[in-house]
C-alpha cells in the first residue's frame with residue numbers, strides 16, 4: 001500500500017492546508033513510492049514561526065550540549081544505514097554501494113560537527129590600546145532556510161543541517177520534490193534524536209511556491225541552497241538582504257597527460273563520468289587527453305564501458321536517471337553533439353531495460369572541441385566528451401574554458417606539472433591522480449566562478465555559512481580611550 005506522508009513542523013507531523021498531495025516515483029520502474037504534502041506558502045509561514053519561537057532557547061543552549069543531539073543523530077543514522085540506503089536506491093535510483101556512501105557521509109558529518117560543539121573558535125588579538133581586550137565570537141545567523149536537490153538526498157541535508165544546528169540556528173527545510181521520502185525519513189530520525197520542538201522543520205512541496213516563500217520571507221536570515229545555477233540565480237535576485245550560500249552546477253574535467261598511468265586514469269574516468277549515472281555536481285563530463293595517447297586511452301575506456309550493466313540499483317553498475325526530463329535532456333544533448341560534429345564513440349540512446357524506468361546508455365563522444373555545447377553545458381547525465389589536446393598548457397586552457405568551477409583532476413607522473421595544475425585550474429577542488437569525485441567531510445567543499453558564491457560546506461569552513469562573526473572590544477581601563485581612527 002502506498003502511504004501518505006506529512007510535514008514535520010514544531011515537532012509534529014502535520015498535513016498541508018492545501019489538502020493536496022503529490023507523488024514520488026521509483027525511477028527504475030516508475031512505481032509510486034509515496035504521496036507527500038503539496039504545501040502552500042501558509043504552511044511555510046507556520047514552519048518559519050515555529051523555527052523562530054524555538055530559536056532563542058536553542059541559541060542559548062551551550063554548543064557542547066547542542067552537540068549531544070547531533071551525536072544522537074549520528075548514532076541513529078548508523079543504526080538505520082542499510083534501511084536508508086535501500087530507500088535511496090528506491091526513490092533516487094543510485095546503486096546500493098553509492099547509496100550506502102550517501103548515508104555514511106551523513107554519519108561522518110554529524111560526527112564531525114558534534115565535535116565542533118567544543119570548538120566553534122573565534123580569535124583573540126592584541127588591541128591598539130592598553131587595558132583593552134579584543135576578540136571575535138561566533139553567533140548563529142537565526143532561522144535558516146535549507147533548499148536541497150535530489151542527487152544526495154541524505155548527505156546534502158546532513159551537511160547543511162549538522163552545521164546549522166551546531167551553530168545554534170533553527171531550520172526550515174524544503175527538500176527536492178524528487179526525493180521527499182528520503183526527506184521524511186531523515187526528519188523522523190531528527191525527531192527520534194530529541195531535538196527541541198521547532199528547531200528543525202521540514203515542509204514538502206514545489207520549489208516555485210514554498211521554496212520561493214522561504215527565499216523571500218523576512219524572518220529567514222540565511223539560505224543554504226544546493227541545486228542548479230538557474231535556481232541559484234533566481235534566489236540571489238529575490239532573497240533580499242540575507243546570508244546566502246549557493247552550491248551550483250559543474251562541468252568538471254579530467255586531464256590525462258602523456259605520461260599518465262593510463263589504467264589508473266581509465267578507472268578514474270569510468271567512476272567520474274558514470275558513477276551516480278553522471279548526476280553528481282562533481283561528475284567528470286569532459287576528458288582532456290594528450291593526443292599522443294588518445295587512441296590507446298579510448299580503446300581501454302571502451303573495453304570497460306562496454307561491460308557496464310545498466311539497471312535498477314541493487315544488482316547493476318549504473319542506475320536510472322532521476323526522471324523522464326533527465327532522459328530527454330541527455331537525448332537532446334546527444335543530438336546537439338552530433339549536430340556540432342562530435343563523433344559518437346559509444347551509447348547515445350535511452351535504454352528500455354524492462355519497458356519502464358528512466359535509463360540511458362553510458363555515452364562517449366570523441367574528437368570534441370572545447371567550445372561545443374556538449375563541452376560547455378552541464379548535462380547531468382552519463383554523457384562524456386573527449387577533447388584531444390597537444391600540450392599541458394592547452395589542457396589547462398580547455399579545462400578552464402567553462403563558466404563553472406567546481407572540481408578538476410589531472411593524471412600525470414610529473415610532479416612539476418601536477419603542482420602547476422593545482423595553481424592554474426580554476427576550481428574549488430583539484431584531484432591529482434584520482435577522479436573528480438570523492439570529497440571527505442572534514443575538508444571544505446564548494447566551487448568558484450558559476451558554481452557558487454564563495455561559501456564552502458563541510459569541514460571547518462562549513463560553519464562560516466551558518467554563523468556570524470561578532471567583534472568584541474572589552475575596555476577595562478576605566479577611562480575613555482580612543483582607537484587610532486579617532487586619535
Ligand code: NAP
Nearest residue numbers: 148149175176177206207211212227228231247248249281
Ligand atoms: P534544482 O532544480 O535547482 O532544484 C534544487 C532545489 O531547489 C529543489 O528543492 C527545488 O524544488 C528547489 N527550487 C526550484 N525552484 C525554486 C525556486 N524558484 N525557489 C526556491 N527553490 C526552488 O536542482 P536539481 O535538479 O534538484 O539538482 C541538480 C543540480 O544541483 C545540478 O545543477 C547539480 O550540479 C547541482 N548540485 C550542486 C552541488 C554542489 O555542491 N555544488 C551538489 C549537488 C547538486 P523542487 O524539487 O520542488 O523543484
